[in-house]
Amino acid sequence: MPKQDPLSRSRALSVSGARLAFGERVLFDDVSLSLPAPGWSCLLGRSGCGKSSLLRMIAGLDVSSDAHLSLVDETQRPFEGRIAWMGQQDLLLPWRRVIDNVSLGAVMRGERGDGERAMVLLEKVGLGRAARRYPQTLSGGERARVALARTLYEQAPLVLMDEPFAALDAMTRLDIHAIACELLADRVVLMVTHDPLEALRLSNQILIMRGSPARIERATPPEGLVPRDPATESMSRHHGELLRVLREPGA
Structure with a gap:
């Protein structure tokens, strides 16, 4: 039996008090969220609402001098040095x-x-x-x-993804969804995406960032194991509901 990576037994991620401002403009303030472990969470929202900035804060990247958050697992152990990043460009x-x-x-x-x-x-x-x-x-x-x-x-027990599959064609994206879900099944994953269907296919938890300053709301994903079949009636219904939420004023 292969040895289990001790980092993969990490507890759930907890973010509290996240704040980001650029001069007088407050992008988000006192944002808190928790992520299941293991589990895949997708963060949706309109362009410019702060999704990628929040992800970069969690990764420990300097996005502003006016930035604050607390990032710990359920044992109150910081995630510093235990994070992997996958961006839109493969680099x-x-x-x-x-x-x-x-x-x-x-x-x-x-x-x-x-x-x-x-x-x-x-x-x-x-x-x-x-x-x-x-x-x-x-x-x-x-x-x-x-x-x-x-x-x-x-x-790393925590994997942060910033639209990693956005540039792929539809069929290639379906294929890599299946591979990623299998290989990241024991990790805490937080992925920013602009594609509601991608979020519905992959997520154990769907997070929606909207408002000014932005806040985080939750949407219920479809039942069933990931990656979900995008052609089902349940996925179609959830897709319509999620699009409606994202189109609401303040989204």
Whole structure:
């Protein structure tokens, strides 16, 4: 039996008192949320409401001098140093082979990359055959799979995603949804998306950010295991309801 990554047994994520202002403009104030562990939460909202800024705050990236939040798990242990990031751009280095891009984080920390583990992850995302190729020879979907393998390589209990699949065509996106759900099943995932159907397909929890200053509301996802079939009557009904909420004034 394979050893379980001790980081994957992390408790639920809790964010409290998140505030972000740019000069006199307060983007959001006293935002609090909790995420299931393991579980996948999607954050929706109109452009400019602060979704990506909140994600960057949680990641520990400096988005403003006027930023504050508390980020702990259920044991009150900070998540600092236990976070992996996957953005909309894959940011693969063109001069490094695919397998070396997977272990890039370790190299940047001054550690020796684990080629064996990188290869195992490439096999899991269906790209073992491409390990020695360069990123520019891959399709968009293949590059997204490499970026997913690189995220998994970090073995972090908290995975933050900022529209990681937005640039993919519809069918490729369906395929990578299934792979991501399987490989991230033991993690806490928070993903920003502009696609309500994507949120409905992947989420254990749907969060909606809206208002000024922005607040967070919750919407109920459909029943059933993720990734859900987008062609069902239940998904169609929830999709219509979610679109209605997102169109409401103040959304």
